[in-house]
Structures are given as C-alpha cells and as structure tokens.
Amino acid sequence: MSFHREVIGVWDEPVEFPVTREHIIAYAEATNDPTPEHLEGSVAPPVYAVVPAFRTMANTTMAAVPDEWMMRILHGEHDFHIHRPIVPGDLLRCRAKVIGIHARSTGVVVSTMLETVDQDGVRVNDQYFAGFFRGAEATSEGETGPGHAFDESLREREPDLVAVQKYDEDQTFRYSEASGDPMPQHLSDEFAQSVGLPGIIVHGLCTMAFTSHALKNPQRLSRLAVRFSKPAQPKAHDHHLSLARRNRLRLRNCD
Known part of the structure; x- marks a missing residue:
C-alpha cells in the first residue's frame, strides 16, 4: 500500500485542551525539570507545548500512513516556534495538517504542521513534526518544515551552556x-x-525537554528545533546537552 498523498494540505478539526497547574507539575516531574516555576506549575516548560497537540499530531500524521507502517514510526525531527509560554487556565485549540511526504535513502518522512491558539484565538505556538518510517517507500510530494541545520562554524567554539x-x-x-x-x-x-x-527507547520529546534545562530563563525561548539522530535507551550512558549561540541545540553522547 502507498502513503496517502491526498491528505497533504488538509487541516483536521481543532481539538481543545484545558491547561491545569497539576498537569504542568506532572510533566515537569516526568522530565526531571529543575526549574522552580515549572515544578510549582505557574508556567509550563517549553516542550510541554506538544502535549495539547499530541493527539491531533498523531491522528493527522497517521492519516497519511498505510496501516502496516503505523506502529513503525520514529520521531525524526521537531521544531517549536513559541509565541508565548503556556500557563494554567489556558484553553488551547490545536489543529494539524500534513504538509509533505518525502522519500529518503533509508525510508519515508511525513511532515506535519501544528498550530495552537488560545481561547481568544491568539497564536501560542506553531510546531513542525517529522515522522520517519525506516524501510518504507513513497513518491515525494509537498513541503518539509523550515530548515534548522546546525551552523557548522559553531562546532569550532565551546558551548555557551552545558547540562x-x-x-x-x-x-x-x-x-x-x-x-x-x-x-x-x-x-x-x-x-x-x-x-x-x-x-525500550526514550521518547524523543523527553530528550528534547532535557535540552531546555540548559537555559537559565526558558520562558524567553522563541524557537527550539532538533533532529533525533539515534534512539536513546533508559539504561544507556548519561548525555551532555550543549547549547550554542542563537538557541541552536546539539545532543552528543557522553562516554
């Protein structure tokens, strides 16, 4: 069976998500978050933004995927464009659309855009999700998310922050x-x-949440984008998370 290209560009129905202090605290604890404001639930961690949109992200992406490939998805990339932090009491409305299906040398990438607004219709964040299906084949069509390649010149300097x-x-x-x-x-x-x-592998978004721990003031973050290059296991080595200029993040194994 082929990937379903007819869904490209079609928005799904919005879903609503009420944000509570208790749920923010639970997410902060589940990601080992050290930030006091997150642990007291007064403001959500940056990567919490995926939680209200997760169901529509999954359903919309899978609408493009043949049945036999659905359970073989890996998180390839994620890109948050943050307009304001999420706080308790927000009633968020999230919608999603597949923007492209692209063949790669080792599989297929399905790219999905997510849009989240608050109860007043004000934009809270946009997200771009890339689901990777290793070994699948497809004809390419549509767009990918915005580029966020790491500036190679930054590899020659020490990171600004390390966690x-x-x-x-x-x-x-x-x-x-x-x-x-x-x-x-x-x-x-x-x-x-x-x-x-x-x-068992660690959720890519959990490791992405770890990267935000390097920031002294995560509420000032306007963009956080990563490419997941290798699955991580809970019993594997610790990892260094290094933050370079312009809020570009890189993740490297620490032997």
Missing part, C-alpha cells in the same frame, strides 16, 4: 503517563525489539 542529564530507568513510563504518549516502543522491550530497536 548533564541522566535517564532514569522508569523515565519512559513516567513520561508516557504525563504526556499522553502511549507508543509501545517506549514501554515494551518485546515490542521495541519486534520493530528492530534494541529495546
């Missing part, structure tokens, strides 16, 4: 509950191995 993050053994179970992401490759070794993974 060290340890994955807890129960990290994926805690994150799954707080984020509403039930994908089994994060919860079952048996399933993860059945789709070619070494075992």
Whole structure:
C-alpha cells in the first residue's frame, strides 16, 4: 500500500485542551525539570507545548500512513516556534495538517504542521513534526518544515551552556503517563525489539525537554528545533546537552 498523498494540505478539526497547574507539575516531574516555576506549575516548560497537540499530531500524521507502517514510526525531527509560554487556565485549540511526504535513502518522512491558539484565538505556538518510517517507500510530494541545520562554524567554539542529564530507568513510563504518549516502543522491550530497536527507547520529546534545562530563563525561548539522530535507551550512558549561540541545540553522547 502507498502513503496517502491526498491528505497533504488538509487541516483536521481543532481539538481543545484545558491547561491545569497539576498537569504542568506532572510533566515537569516526568522530565526531571529543575526549574522552580515549572515544578510549582505557574508556567509550563517549553516542550510541554506538544502535549495539547499530541493527539491531533498523531491522528493527522497517521492519516497519511498505510496501516502496516503505523506502529513503525520514529520521531525524526521537531521544531517549536513559541509565541508565548503556556500557563494554567489556558484553553488551547490545536489543529494539524500534513504538509509533505518525502522519500529518503533509508525510508519515508511525513511532515506535519501544528498550530495552537488560545481561547481568544491568539497564536501560542506553531510546531513542525517529522515522522520517519525506516524501510518504507513513497513518491515525494509537498513541503518539509523550515530548515534548522546546525551552523557548522559553531562546532569550532565551546558551548555557551552545558547540562548533564541522566535517564532514569522508569523515565519512559513516567513520561508516557504525563504526556499522553502511549507508543509501545517506549514501554515494551518485546515490542521495541519486534520493530528492530534494541529495546525500550526514550521518547524523543523527553530528550528534547532535557535540552531546555540548559537555559537559565526558558520562558524567553522563541524557537527550539532538533533532529533525533539515534534512539536513546533508559539504561544507556548519561548525555551532555550543549547549547550554542542563537538557541541552536546539539545532543552528543557522553562516554
């Protein structure tokens, strides 16, 4: 079966999401967040922005995917464009559309745009999600998300900030509950191995949340974009998260 190109450019129906202080706290705790304002629930961490949009992101993306490939999705890239922080009491409306399907040398990328507004219709954030299907084939059509390639010249200088993050053994179970992401490759070794993974892998968005911990004032963040290059396991080594200029982030293994 082929990927469903007819859904490209079609917005889905918006979904509403009420933001509570308790849920912000639960997400902050599930991502080992050290920021006091996040742990007291007065403002949401930057990557919390995916939680209200997660259901529409998943449903809209999967509408483009043949049935036999749905459970083989990997998170390829994510790009947040943040217009304002999320706070308790927000009633958010989220919608999504597939913007492109593209063949790559090792599989297929489905790119989805997400739009979140508040109860007054004011833009809160935009997001671009890339779902990767290793080994799949498709005819390319549509657009990809905005580019966010790392400036190679920055590799020659020391990072501005460095944070060290340890994955807890129960990290994926805690994150799954707080984020509403039930994908089994994060919860079952048996399933993860059945789709070619070494075992349970950490949610890409959980590792993305870790990168924001390097910021002294994450509420000033206007864009956070990453490419997930390798699955991480809860029992693997700690990782260094390095922040370079212009809010460009890179993640490297720490042996």
